[in-house]
Amino acid sequence: MSSPFSKSLLRWFDTEKRDLPWKETRDPYKIWISEIILQQTRVAQGLPYYLQFITRFPDVIALANAPQDEVLKLWEGLGYYSRARNLHHTAQLIRDEYNGKFPDTYEEVLALKGIGAYTAAAIMSFAYGKAYPVLDGNVKRVVARYLGIHEAADLPATQKTIMAWLNGEIPKSKADDFNQALLDLGATVCLPQNPLCNVCPVALDCVAQKEELQGLLPVKSKVVKKKDRFFHYFLIIHPAGQILIEQRNSKDIWQGLYQFPMVETNTDKSLKKTEVQAFFEETGFSVGTDGAKID
DNA sequence: AAATCGGGGCG
DNA sequence: CGCCCAGATTT
Helix, strand or coil, rough: CCHHHHHHHHHHHHEEEEEEEEHHCCCHHHHHHHHHHHHCCCCCHHHHHHHEEEEEECCCHHHCCCCCHHHHHHHHCCCCHHHHHHHHHHHHHHHHHHCCCCCHHHHHHHCCCCCCCCHHHHHHHHCCCCCCCCCHHHHHHHHHHHHHHCCCCCHHHHHHHHHHHHHHCCCCCHHHHHHHHHHHHHHCCCCCCCCCCCCCCCCCHHHHHCCCCCCCCCCCCCCCCCCCCEEECCCCCCCCCCCCCCCCCCCCCCCCCCEEEEEEEECCCCCCEEEEEEEHHHHHHCCCCCCCCCC
16 A cells, blocks of 8 residues: 555656666666766766766676776766776676676675665665665655755754655555656756746645745755955064064964964955054054065 | 765756 | 755765
8 A cells, every 4th residue: 555645656757757768777787887877966967978888888797897997087077086986896896706796685785885875775676676765865855845854854863764754655566666756756846946846746745835845945954154264474573583473362273373473354365555554553563664565 | 973075057 | 156966985
């Protein structure tokens, strides 16, 4: 028996699913390649790479036997190049330790380099039909909105909550379609900005839709905004040859340490004449005839 | 829990 | 320019 959510989702998927080449195979090797390429990479960007990759390396042995340089060359432009190195390394491990046959248990797949919880679940469901829910950025967004989760979606505790709910929703017989449907829904309907709730199959029971929270969910854990800091140091030399330093009293990582006298600004532009004058007035130093050049 | 890893598309 | 993308790994 399937829930209203799963039922509506799968019915929508029947007619609205994206037509993508890695959906046409159950070959764990090809599904593995597609999942690695699509890690943090848009489908439109990864698609041509996938086609080139499986053309040049049609199976795990071909990949394992290729020189690493060639694998990296095919990866050129995709970024996150450790993915390509892990791919090559893992292909050789499968060749040597698994007799060329891709492993088919979750634990074994998860243990492979470059494969985390998401990719392991994707391979288990798409290649072997096993009921392991996938949890990626799309799924987090869809579920956080559907359930109205106000905790940050990328926190481990929240992911556990979402995963528990997914485990109760995923149908054993159509686990692969369920996972694909969630990914497709997140990518084409439940968009990060301006989701298309009017065509969403589960909008009626969606908490975010009911309470108009689509723009607020999912909540992200706040990123500490990095501020640029610019330090302008003065080299002040006494006629007798001594050089002036001061001790930092500001409460930061350098508290108590010594430095040349300094003015901090939030731009990297050189100090204006007025700022330099202000510095000398505050400190009580004056500029001698052969002293600092002010411009 | 947060930083790091990249390149690209888009408003 | 900031955000986001079929995340994984290290600190």
